[in-house]
Amino acid sequence: MAQVTPQITKETDSNHSLSKNSTDNEEVTISIIKTLSRSDACFPTQAQAAFNSDVEKKISRKETQTATTPEKKVYSYSKKAGFLGLMGIAGIMGPLASSMHVPALKAIMSEFQTDYSTASITVTVFLVAIGIGPLIWAMLSDAYGRKWFTVASMVIFALGSVGCALSTGIEMLIVMRLIQGLGSAAPMVIGIGVISDVFPRSEMGRAIGLFTIGPLLGPVIGPIIGGYMSQYVGWRALFYLITGLAVLMGVLVAVFMEETLDPSKRLPKPIARSKDTGKLEFSKELPNPFSCLLFLKHIDVVLLCTWASFIFGSYYAISISQPITVGIQNNLTTSQVGLTFIAIGVGNILGSTGSGYLSDYIVNNYSKKNNGQTPPPELRLKITLMGAVVIIAALLMNGWFISNEFHIAAVLFAQFLVGASMVSMFSGISNYYVETFPGRSASVSACNACVRVIFAAITSAITPLLLDSIGVGNTFTFYAGLQILGLIILICMIFFGPRIRAITRS
Numbered sequence: 001m002a003q004v005t006p007q008i009t010k011e012t013d014s015n016h017s018l019s020k021n022s023t024d025n026e027e028v029t030i031s032i033i034k035t036l037s038r039s040d041a042c043f044p045t046q047a048q049a050a051f052n053s054d055v056e057k058k059i060s061r062k063e064t065q066t067a068t069t070p071e072k073k074v075y076s077y078s079k080k081a082g083f084l085g086l087m088g089i090a091g092i093m094g095p096l097a098s099s100m101h102v103p104a105l106k107a108i109m110s111e112f113q114t115d116y117s118t119a120s121i122t123v124t125v126f127l128v129a130i131g132i133g134p135l136i137w138a139m140l141s142d143a144y145g146r147k148w149f150t151v152a153s154m155v156i157f158a159l160g161s162v163g164c165a166l167s168t169g170i171e172m173l174i175v176m177r178l179i180q181g182l183g184s185a186a187p188m189v190i191g192i193g194v195i196s197d198v199f200p201r202s203e204m205g206r207a208i209g210l211f212t213i214g215p216l217l218g219p220v221i222g223p224i225i226g227g228y229m230s231q232y233v234g235w236r237a238l239f240y241l242i243t244g245l246a247v248l249m250g251v252l253v254a255v256f257m258e259e260t261l262d263p264s265k266r267l268p269k270p271i272a273r274s275k276d277t278g279k280l281e282f283s284k285e286l287p288n289p290f291s292c293l294l295f296l297k298h299i300d301v302v303l304l305c306t307w308a309s310f311i312f313g314s315y316y317a318i319s320i321s322q323p324i325t326v327g328i329q330n331n332l333t334t335s336q337v338g339l340t341f342i343a344i345g346v347g348n349i350l351g352s353t354g355s356g357y358l359s360d361y362i363v364n365n366y367s368k369k370n371n372g373q374t375p376p377p378e379l380r381l382k383i384t385l386m387g388a389v390v391i392i393a394a395l396l397m398n399g400w401f402i403s404n405e406f407h408i409a410a411v412l413f414a415q416f417l418v419g420a421s422m423v424s425m426f427s428g429i430s431n432y433y434v435e436t437f438p439g440r441s442a443s444v445s446a447c448n449a450c451v452r453v454i455f456a457a458i459t460s461a462i463t464p465l466l467l468d469s470i471g472v473g474n475t476f477t478f479y480a481g482l483q484i485l486g487l488i489i490l491i492c493m494i495f496f497g498p499r500i501r502a503i504t505r506s
Helices: 005-017 022-037 045-068 077-100 105-112 121-144 147-165 170-184 186-198 201-211 213-232 236-256 291-297 299-324 334-339 342-369 378-382 385-403 408-436 441-505
Strands: 271-273 280-282
Touching (some): 077 147, 077 170, 077 186, 077 201, 077 213, 077 236, 105 121, 105 170, 121 147, 121 186, 121 291, 121 441, 147 186, 147 236, 170 236, 186 201, 186 408, 201 213, 213 236, 213 299, 213 334, 213 342, 291 299, 291 441, 299 334, 299 385, 342 378, 342 408, 378 408, 378 441, 408 441
Antiparallel strands (some): 271 280
């Protein structure tokens, strides 16, 4: 023991001299423990072995925490609000373009001499594009930064929109809608990445809740604007309007947005001038555009993507069927059909803001009651249970109210419930991804968006066929059945989520 004592005394004196700095104290303590653990004279052999094992674990945790948890840049409230507002408004663009021309499908059918199924391909192909697009945009934004890829996407979006306005046939319109969709897909996933960059955990639920208002408001105000414009100024004017909005959004992001991705997380530029030779060289670290799909090797991601697909598909079933169900049954004009989407939109807004604040309150309350302990990500999912139950009843109500010719107010109330419950579930899923994949939230959100939007594209294609073959009531009973499967997935994640994550991450 004699040969160890001077070292302990020295370290202890150092510890006293640095008592005002808690971090230094912890490092000094670890240094003392290292000295003790390596002395053969301190303990009998078996006791020393056990002690060493415990010490090395403690040291490993400290060193790992220091190495893998870089300080997140702290932004002012005004900057956080500004970035959130910009990305939220940009996030409206895709869903707005997706739904704006739905009330105009009859006018498109008339001008291009085609049927409803063919005209609805312009909706389906757009959904396919905003399913594939996030894979590319998320990969680029996670590798090289957020800002300028958002601007680039708005340029592509504007070009596709001009092409739609100038289309001379249904085939050209379908191709231009594909390009338009690819451009519009970026803000929906890059926005989640920006939130994870600038917001602390305690504010993330509210931020995501407010952000999702934008993408979910698009399908609501889109049909309203589209209905009136197509009726009074023609369907081509819709795409000129979208072009102007895309250009404006690109300019606003370029001027007012900062790059939020931490430089330490970025890859080298794909083409850069060599410091040694001065020649342009390709980087050896090029991102894989389909790397986002690798998240599907995680069981929890597969389960939540499946659940999100059921939710989004059911939502688009209502959207695509509205003109030929509620519209025809109530003898509504094109503009009046657009107004019926207000109900589901109000549900979106109330559900988004309410669920975001509730989520943060419950998470922060958990931390207070557990001495600052970080809550499990599954706590965010528990908050969605009510919405998962309500949407089942709401879809059944929607289908059978229409089938039995209930008053339109009853149908719109059912759709309000669908909107409120749907957005609360999406917020819970997004929060779960942000907490379980820090630093890769844009990529995993892109994976989720790809799966759910492709399912929505399939839904938009088969819903008219289901309505013709089995009727409105049975069609929405089918979609309610999918929500029951989603509820089972949610319950499994709540109770077995930690075990699933432990298995799938190992």
